Amino acid sequence: MNTYIKTISLIVIVFFTSSCSKILDVKPVSTITSENYWNTENDVTGYLTGIYYDLRSSVNTTFYLEDRGDTFSPGLESGLSSAWQQNLTSSNAPNWIGYYNLIHHCNLVIKYGNIISFTNGNNKNRALAEAHFIRAFTYFWLLRSWGDVPIVLEPTESDQIVLPSRAPQSQVMDQILNDVNLAITLFPESGFVNKSRASKPAAYALKTDALLWKAKVLAGGDASLSEALVSADLAMAGVSLDPNFANIFSAKNGQEVIFSLYFKREEMFDQTGKKIEKSDQYGSTLKPRDIFVSDATNVNDIAFSRGGARSAYAPSQKFRDLFVNTDVRKAASFIVATATNGSTIGIFDNKFRGTVYPSDDRYWENDIIVYRLAEIILFKAEALAALNRVSEAITELNKVRNRAKIGNYPGVETKLAVETEILDERFRELYLELKRWPDLIRFHKAGTINIYNEVPNLGAKGNMPLFFPIPRTQIDLNPNLTQTLGY
16 A cells, blocks of 8 residues: 555656646646656556546546436535536636546556557556546546537647637547547456456446437437447446445445445645545535534434534435335435434435544545446446337346335336336436436436426526536637537
8 A cells, every 4th residue: 555655646746736728727748757757667557546546536526417416405514516506607617627637647648658568468458448448438527517528639748739629529429439449449358457447347337328328418319329238238247236235335346336436544645745534535525523413313323423524415305205115225325313302403325424433533435436237237228218128128127126125117118107217216226426417418318307397406597508617717718619508
């Protein structure tokens, strides 16, 4: 672990300190720096470790893929985001700079990794595959958040650059699929080396996800749906459903996980020498501080902490109403803190419970699970239903329902009814796993739901755009950029 910390610190200090530069905020890497650093395979693999650190930091938030949906209600403490409030303008717009820094670092690995000699060709191919996977994943995050976005495929190593415009969503999707297909080709193993690193199954999972978006949001049609079915089957290799639903989130990289981002309470130092902890997973934003629940009758069952927790959000009533009492996911997903007089103190997430250190406090070190088997099964059900292969979709849906102890789907076997049930099942199964907002957009664009009727704050704003604005300051710096339609 000391080697890991030293590697990360070096990467963060030397290479992840990019300062503002025009549109993408990527400081050009000098020729001297490049020549001094990119010499051996250890330079590539060490840099890639730093990229995972940056990836984890970039996606460790509910802001983009949860807040705008119907997952949350206000919690006990302030902190409701502009995304949750649907109060988005060019003045308070989120910035994509961090994601483009991540892409810049992937571009460096891809450029220099291709020309540096490795003692083992498999190690080189794996490193390049991981870089292409992370670049594809980052562009997919950008696509689902902002729609049209700039495509940058070379590292910024000179200030003599052409300021990019926003590429159409279809071109961004083409780039995502190009990267993920190349990653699939490059990975030397068919399975996993480490589930906290990208792999061929993870690449197939990402491909399935992207193809469903292409089919439903970008009019990719039945061809994309059929291709998604093939990718889904390939993503399932080497994993199995965990019979204990709660165990998925308390264990590290269990039997169901395909790709996760690793969290652990480890001592680490920033550039100023200040000690920092790396256990601050986003689930802490739905947990109570001890002072709020100390008098609860079920206090010993609640994941609280003295520091770090901030119950800005509570699981929404809409989400909680989707469960029947036999559903094992209900208790594993949320918990109601009850006062001695029977009243409700608060309602909190119970999925990412962190780890208690008896001599200290609870730390939020659950992994971010990016893809797991249950989601891929539901992806497959979604693709089958969209292709009007309803009975086959129900077969897949029932695999997840039966693990949850709620039995086979009891409803009518029409395309619309089954698609609606798949969306509800994804809500129950994947709550707080950064899936809900993209799910709502996909099913809205496919005509299954009207997203403006599903999300109260969104509907109250009228015809609010479904993509984020970009900051006005970015347009001022780069006249080739245009604002997101509707702002």
